[in-house]
Amino acid sequence: MPSPAQSPSSSRVVLSEADIDRALTRIAHEILEANKGSRDLVLMGIPRRGYPLACRLAAKIAAADPSVSAAAIAGQLDVTMFRDDLQRQPTRPPYPTALPAEGLDDKVVVLVDDVLYSGRTIRAALDALVDLGRPRIVRLAVLVDRGHRELPIRADHVGKNLPTSSVEKVRVRLAEIDQVADEVVIEDWSE
Numbered sequence: 001m002p003s004p005a006q007s008p009s010s011s012r013v014v015l016s017e018a019d020i021d022r023a024l025t026r027i028a029h030e031i032l033e034a035n036k037g038s039r040d041l042v043l044m045g046i047p048r049r050g051y052p053l054a055c056r057l058a059a060k061i062a063a064a065d066p067s068v069s070a071a072a073i074a075g076q077l078d079v080t081m082f083r084d085d086l087q088r089q090p091t092r093p094p095y096p097t098a099l100p101a102e103g104l105d106d107k108v109v110v111l112v113d114d115v116l117y118s119g120r121t122i123r124a125a126l127d128a129l130v131d132l133g134r135p136r137i138v139r140l141a142v143l144v145d146r147g148h149r150e151l152p153i154r155a156d157h158v159g160k161n162l163p164t165s166s167v168e169k170v171r172v173r174l175a176e177i178d179q180v181a182d183e184v185v186i187e188d189w190s191e
Contacts, residue, residue, distance in 0.1 A: 006189070008169070008187035008188055008189050009188050009189065009190055010187070010188045011185050011186065011187040011188065012185065012186055013183050013184070013185050014160070014162060014184050014185065014186055015143075015144075015159075015160055015183060015184035016182075016183060017181050017182040017183065019160075019184075020143065020159070020182045020183070020184065021182075023143060023159030023160060024053065024056050024057055024060060024143075024159065025060055026159070027057060027141050027157045027158075027159055028057050028060035028061050028064065029060075029064065030156075030157045031043075031057065031061065031110055031139075031141065031157060032061060032064060032065065034139065034156065034157075035108050037065065038061055038065045038067065038068045038073070040106065040107045040108050040136065041061070041068075041073055041107070041108050041110070042073055042075060042100050042102075042104060042107045042108065042109045042110070042135075043057055043058050043061075043073055043074050043075070043109075043110050043112055043141075044075045044076065044077040044104075044109055044110070044111055044112065044125075044129075045074065045075070045076050045077065045112045045113075046076075046077055046079055046111060046112065046113045046121060046125055047076060047077075047078055047079075047095035048095070048177055049113075049114035049143075049172050049174050049177055050111075050112045050113040050114055051076045051095075051112075052174050052176040052177060053112050053113075053114060053143055053174070054074050054075070054076070054110075054112035055070070055074050057074075057110075057112060057141065058070035058071075058073050058074035061073065072100055072101065072102075073100055074100070075097075075098050075099050075100045076095065076096065076097060076098045077097055077111070077125055077128055077129065077132075078094055078095045078096065078097045078128065079121060079124035079125045079127075079128050080092055080093070080094040080095070081094065081128075082124035082125070082127040082128045083120070083121070083124045084120060084123075084124070085120070097128070097132070099132060099133075103132075103133050104129065104132055104133030104134070104135050105133045105134050105135070106134070106135070106136045107133075107135050107136060108135065108136060108137045108139070109129065109135040109137070109138050109139070110138075110139045110140070110141050110156075110157075111125050111126075111129075111138065111139070111140050111141070112141050112142070113125075113140075113141075113142050113143075114142065114143050114144065114172040114174075115142065115143065115144045115145075115146060115170050115172060116140070116142040116144070116145045116146065116149075116153070116155050116158075117146050117147075117148055117149075117170075118148060118149060118150040118151065119149045119150055119151035119152070119153035120150065120151060122140060122151075122153045123151055123153065126138065139156040139157070140153070140154070140155045140156050140157070141155065141156065141157035141158075142155045142157070142158055142159065143159040143160070143172060143184070144158075144159060144160050144161075144162050144170055144172065144184055145158045145160070145161050145162070146162050146163070146164045146170050147161075147162075147163050147164065148164070148166065160184070162184075162186065164186060165190075167188060167189050167190040168186050168187065168188050168189070169186070169187045169189060170184065170185075170186055170187075171184070171185045171186075171187060172184050173185070
């Protein structure tokens with residue numbers, strides 16, 4: 001991993017704000033189609049950037065189905081204590097887990113994250129879900145799938161597949177977290 005003093009040798013924007021919005025609109029409609037509507041649907045965002053993406057998806061689902069309250073179907077799932085890399089990155093701050101009022105039992109839970117890489121964060125999310133309830137179905141929606149899986153995990157809904165090399169870093173910037181315009185950037189850290 002690069003040190004804070006280092007900088008990438010190159011970077012390029014691969015998704016603009018408009019591209020991200022289109023991808024989220026498509027994912028929201030795919031979720032509704034796969035679920036045959038909005039019944040029993042819960043979106044659980046993984047902090048940091050997965051939660052604002054889950055909230056945006058919930059808003060798009062609510063716009064498509066007026067019987068849905070975006071606030072009632074969106075939640076946040078902290079996976080910090082379920083990660084297998086805490087010894088290597090002990091400074092990771094925990095975030096609050098916030099469940100929708102109806103809970104997770106017998107719900108169709110869609111985990112939402114920004115980037116799918118090794119699959120280890122999603123494995124931790126699945127472990128965290130088991131502690132909170134028993135969903136009927138668990139699906140995965142990600143803005144970017146960059147490959148390089150270490151575990152047998154795949155996304156059901158993907159905004160953009162971005163094949164990358166191991167020296168590249170995918171950065172998702174969202175207005176809610178980064179206070180900049182939405183974008184996805186690939187940075188090359190090779191020398």
